[in-house]
Amino acid sequence: MTLKIINHGLSTSIQDLGRPGYFHLGIPISGAMDRFSLRAANLLVGNPEGAACLEVVFLGPKIEFTRDAIVAVTGADLPVKVDGEPRDGWASFQVKAGQVLSFDFLKSGARAYIAVSGGIDTKPALGSRSTYPIGALGGVNGRNVETGDELPVGTASNGKAGQQVAPALRRLPDNPARLRVLPGLYWHRLTEAAGHAFFDDEWKVAPEADRMGYRFRGGRALEFVDREPPFGAGADPSNIVDGCYSYGSIQVPGGSEPIVLHRDAVSGGGYFTLGAIISADMDFIGQLQPHMPVKFVKVDMAGALAARGERRTALQRLREALA
Amino acid sequence: MRTRYSYGGDEHVFVEIGDEMSLEAFFKSLSMSKVVRDANIDGVTEICPANASFQVRFDPDVIAPDAIMARVKELETQAEHADKRLDTRIIEIPVYYQDPWTHETLMRFRERHQDPSGSDLDYAARINGYDSVDGFIEAHHSTPWFVSMVGFVAGLPFLYQLVEREKQLQVPKYLSPRTDTPKLTVGYGGCFSCIYSVRGAGGYQMFGITPMPIYDPEQKISYLTDFMVFFRPGDIVKWKPVDRQEYDRIVAAVEAGTYSPRIAKVAFDLEEFNADMTGTNARLMEALNDA
Structure with missing residues (x-):
């Protein structure tokens, strides 16, 4: 069976849990920005948790089904319709052959995940169907989904309609969003005052926010400790000898606008990084719209690991609820 | 050249061999990342060598951050004694x-x-x-x-x-x-x-x-x-x-x-x-x- 893309929306891509293991060659992990929501969507329709879904940004696509299927939409609050009739988000429902899945305008969040029983069955690249357009890997011939595409769907196993994820089991950011940061990497490049300002100020998501990185603005410019530029680093105080970047690491070119590297991160470069968003909070970033207020919250490693544990527990509860 | 260790969030150990570029720093970072790879440490998922630094990605559910940090530091001595030959x-x-x-x-x-x-x-x-x-x-x-x-x-x-x-x-x-x-x-x-x-x-x-x-x-x-x-x-x-x-x-x-x-x-x-x-x-x- 196939999904006929009548309209691709704004930016719709095929994503799963990504292709780890090639970052040392500049190929990022990719995969769902909000992995928890992708897992939930798959579990709702009876797929393996890491099956390929459609990641939809801001504006929903319009899709015609060529065969009956079980479908679920999770993540952002993007109202779902089947042949114009509303369906619940975070719940599984049936779509019959010939019916059309469409969406109303986004109410909150940024990315919705559409899972179809059987999973999107495009050709994997380096072990994943996730789309990495810069390197032309995965997706539909290395690119995002476009109007006119017909996406293959795998054989469904045991999906059923009427499953749902209760609001208490969902994991979405607060407003203002709190993003926890473990200071480190080149933190020592900042003055003490700048270090405080970074956490004290309220930031807003900038319009330049995508799968590669989320940019923030609105806080005070950061000041650097004076230094003689090291050979090969470059003259700007925010420059370093090009090194690796961590997923979630926060670079601040010129000291003005922090950028958090996300799933399609560049693997390295010449800007200092002041630390990284903890792994437990990376999914939240995928649900932030431009102009949303954000506070960066300082944590230590114990705090980061505790948050990681809480996320694991949340995932376990989700699995049990949908088992 | 002084080696500096740090964490990049809860999933990366970052090792800077020197803050300036030199062949010595590059050789040591390459050699050390190789020693870490050869050590086959449980929970290490990827090693990324760079110009004068490298990064180890790990799964903190498998190996605790302070344990992987201690292991990588230990391996520095081994890398220092390795042949500077490639x-x-x-x-x-x-x-x-x-x-x-x-x-x-x-x-x-x-x-x-x-x-x-x-x-x-x-x-x-x-x-x-x-x-x-x-x-x-x-x-x-x-x-x-x-x-x-x-x-x-x-x-x-x-x-x-x-x-x-x-x-x-x-x-x-x-x-x-x-x-x-x-x-x-x-x-x-x-x-x-x-x-x-x-x-x-x-x-x-x-x-x-x-x-x-x-x-x-x-x-x-x-x-x-x-x-x-x-x-x-x-x-x-x-x-x-x-x-x-x-x-x-x-x-x-x-x-x-x-x-x-x-x-x-x-x-x-x-x-x-x-x-x-x-x-x-x-x-x-x-x-x-x-x-």
Whole structure:
């Protein structure tokens, strides 16, 4: 069976849990920005948790089904319709052959995940169907989904309609969003005052926010400790000898606008990084719209690991609820 | 050179061998990342070597952050005692300097450049004290380069020239990055050369273009069928200047599946190089010319 893309929306891509293991060659992990929501969507329709879904940004696509299927939409609050009739988000429902899945305008969040029983069955690249357009890997011939595409769907196993994820089991950011940061990497490049300002100020998501990185603005410019530029680093105080970047690491070119590297991160470069968003909070970033207020919250490693544990527990509860 | 350890969030250990670039720092980072890889530590999922630093990605559910940090620190001593010798390969990369495509692009982004009145090469030659662009181009291709890091985007090599520090070319990046760079542009930023493996944004100065693809996600190019990325850290590169005619010939040969890069196996010994740079480079070139 196939999904006929009548309209691709704004930016719709095929994503799963990504292709780890090639970052040392500049190929990022990719995969769902909000992995928890992708897992939930798959579990709702009876797929393996890491099956390929459609990641939809801001504006929903319009899709015609060529065969009956079980479908679920999770993540952002993007109202779902089947042949114009509303369906619940975070719940599984049936779509019959010939019916059309469409969406109303986004109410909150940024990315919705559409899972179809059987999973999107495009050709994997380096072990994943996730789309990495810069390197032309995965997706539909290395690119995002476009109007006119017909996406293959795998054989469904045991999906059923009427499953749902209760609001208490969902994991979405607060407003203002709190993003926890473990200071480190080149933190020592900042003055003490700048270090405080970074956490004290309220930031807003900038319009330049995508799968590669989320940019923030609105806080005070950061000041650097004076230094003689090291050979090969470059003259700007925010420059370093090009090194690796961590997923979630926060670079601040010129000291003005922090950028958090996300799933399609560049693997390295010449800007200092002041630390990284903890792994437990990376999914939240995928649900932030431009102009949303954000506070960066300082944590230590114990705090980061505790948050990681809480996320694991949340995932376990989700699995049990949908088992 | 003092090694500095830090965490990058709860999933990465970051190790900076030195805050400035040097062959010593590169060798130690490569050697240490190799020692960490060979140690097969449970919970380590990936090791990324860079110019003068490297990063270990780990799963904190398998190995605690302080345990992996302690293991990596322990391995530093082992790496320090390792031979500063590398069995690697030298590859000839054809470059069409001052080509029309990067020229068109650099003209489009002139307002982002330090010196809008000339080309990137005019600027680079001048600030490095060369009378002519030709002299600068010669300095760029006359001695070999180390691939000191692969990354930024898919398969992009950073290269560091095998010359004394005082002969290193240094050029700042664009004031503000371009939104476009032609695929296979040979670029320059700081003390590094690079080859843009794919088309896209970039901040390095543009000197020319190579007809030889270095990344092929479809793995159809004859010398990329085993793996889609051509370069690995530790490769040695010799630029070979070519004219338009030769450029076109190679492009056609790549397309026909008949192009094979000139490659020779070589051993590189850091101490030998430091003792006799001219001799070591001559020996590398000899191996390449015999290939």
